[in-house]
Amino acid sequence: MPPSATADTSKTVKLERYNSYLRKIHSTKVLKASSKVLFRATLLIALVLVLLFAVKYHPHSDSHHLHRRSFLSTGLFSSSSSLGEGAAWEKRVRQSSTAKRQHGLSVLVTGAAGFVGSHCSIALRKRGDGVLGFDNFNDYYDPSLKRARQHLLEKNQVFIVEGDLNDGPLLRKLFDIVPFTHVLHLAAQAGVRYAMKNPQSYISSNIAGLVNLLEVAKAANPQPAIVWASSSSVYGLNTENPFSEEHRTDQPASLYAATKKAGEEIAHTYNHIYGLSLTGLRFFTVYGPWGRPDMAYFFFTKDILHGKSIDIYRTQDNQEVARDFTYIDDIVKGCVGALDTAEKSTGSGGKKRGPAQLRVYNLGNTSPVPVGRLVSILEGLLGTKAKKHLIKMPRNGDVPYTHANVSLAYRDFGYKPTTDLAAGLRKFVKWYVSYYGIQPRVKKENSHADESA
Numbered sequence: 001m002p003p004s005a006t007a008d009t010s011k012t013v014k015l016e017r018y019n020s021y022l023r024k025i026h027s028t029k030v031l032k033a034s035s036k037v038l039f040r041a042t043l044l045i046a047l048v049l050v051l052l053f054a055v056k057y058h059p060h061s062d063s064h065h066l067h068r069r070s071f072l073s074t075g076l077f078s079s080s081s082s083l084g085e086g087a088a089w090e091k092r093v094r095q096s097s098t099a100k101r102q103h104g105l106s107v108l109v110t111g112a113a114g115f116v117g118s119h120c121s122i123a124l125r126k127r128g129d130g131v132l133g134f135d136n137f138n139d140y141y142d143p144s145l146k147r148a149r150q151h152l153l154e155k156n157q158v159f160i161v162e163g164d165l166n167d168g169p170l171l172r173k174l175f176d177i178v179p180f181t182h183v184l185h186l187a188a189q190a191g192v193r194y195a196m197k198n199p200q201s202y203i204s205s206n207i208a209g210l211v212n213l214l215e216v217a218k219a220a221n222p223q224p225a226i227v228w229a230s231s232s233s234v235y236g237l238n239t240e241n242p243f244s245e246e247h248r249t250d251q252p253a254s255l256y257a258a259t260k261k262a263g264e265e266i267a268h269t270y271n272h273i274y275g276l277s278l279t280g281l282r283f284f285t286v287y288g289p290w291g292r293p294d295m296a297y298f299f300f301t302k303d304i305l306h307g308k309s310i311d312i313y314r315t316q317d318n319q320e321v322a323r324d325f326t327y328i329d330d331i332v333k334g335c336v337g338a339l340d341t342a343e344k345s346t347g348s349g350g351k352k353r354g355p356a357q358l359r360v361y362n363l364g365n366t367s368p369v370p371v372g373r374l375v376s377i378l379e380g381l382l383g384t385k386a387k388k389h390l391i392k393m394p395r396n397g398d399v400p401y402t403h404a405n406v407s408l409a410y411r412d413f414g415y416k417p418t419t420d421l422a423a424g425l426r427k428f429v430k431w432y433v434s435y436y437g438i439q440p441r442v443k444k445e446n447s448h449a450d451e452s453a
């Protein structure tokens, strides 16, 4: 074999080897590529399936609401339970929201299982308005008290839809079913001092929840007029006295106060852009039967009865801390007055058609009482001496005193508080001992002597 032929043959062999190497690489690549395509396709199909499943059973999807409602409605205080409950649930929503008097209001009350919410719902229903309650029954304080209030509301033909303010689809669904004329928005994360423990809950309820509700309300047709709970705490470090709506509210002392103040600004925005009629009510330390166990008058009562010591705060310069304690019935009158004088929203389909009403009112008692005096009244009513522990007010959001000027609310809807602290606490203690089944040493109705001890 000529040398060149040998060289040629070996070249050909080498070339063939090289080509087969290339083919191998290519086929591996093709294999890899096709398995990649297959993997991606599987992934895509899986994703689509997951999405379909999620849409069907997502907590915000309407079909899930029906399931959730059916679960809830099998509870102690509700009825329907089969698949037909979608219609049954809607029927309850409609019935509850329908006024029983001519030209009655149809009010969505958020926080209806709460202290102020439950009282207002019953008062509105009693005069023949339609009332639908809304509440998430959270456990900020004993939810069994909220369930008991719910029970009371059921007796008064008020149905409470269990849901969260941040659940847009559920709120929209309610507005689809009912053309609410008004919203009384009382659902909130309350409590001044708790804001240091759980700041996020204030943002979620008092800011995000409020915005969510306003978004739904502004898009509703007709738009409702909204009356909502602001707070005396917005006055913060204000030193002018008594507090008037014109005073500064830009120095909040707690995150709670800051979220309520933010709520007032947010209200301004929705009024300005969408024509929502908005009324903010600055409540001053509301107390009374069915009250909130996280509030001082409530847990002082409990602790005095249990022989536990109570902390009575004093200011940094050793002055008494005072509050303009306001009795629940007066607050209810204020809420109803605000609803009755609320003008219609002016927008429709999310568009403003003209200027709308924007209001803010103090609802207080106009006579601040030192916390020490509150304790004396309780001692008298309970027939028990408190173990008092006087301490400097912790720096946790409290303010030294509150005092409401209510002339604006008086001018616009005749608001005039009529219950003083001693009379109001008497009613509270009476309720407390009967609710908790305590054998009291509570003084008889006409004995006032010990209350002022």
Ligand SMILES: O=C(O)[C@H]1O[C@H](OP(=O)(O)OP(=O)(O)OC[C@H]2O[C@@H](n3ccc(=O)[nH]c3=O)[C@H](O)[C@@H]2O)[C@H](O)[C@@H](O)[C@H]1O
Residues within 6 Å of the ligand: 190, 191, 192, 230, 231, 232, 233, 283, 284, 285, 286, 294, 295, 296, 297, 311, 312, 313, 321, 322, 323, 371, 393, 398
């Ligand atoms: O008007 C409001 O906008 C707010 O009112 C209420 O806040 P406050 O006025 O702070 O009521 P509350 O806690 O009952 O303390 C009463 C007094 O007892 C003092 N206090 C309190 C606790 C304690 O251990 N000792 C004590 O002396 C304390 O220093 C205070 O002077 C609502 O909770 C709040 O949600 C909001 O609605």
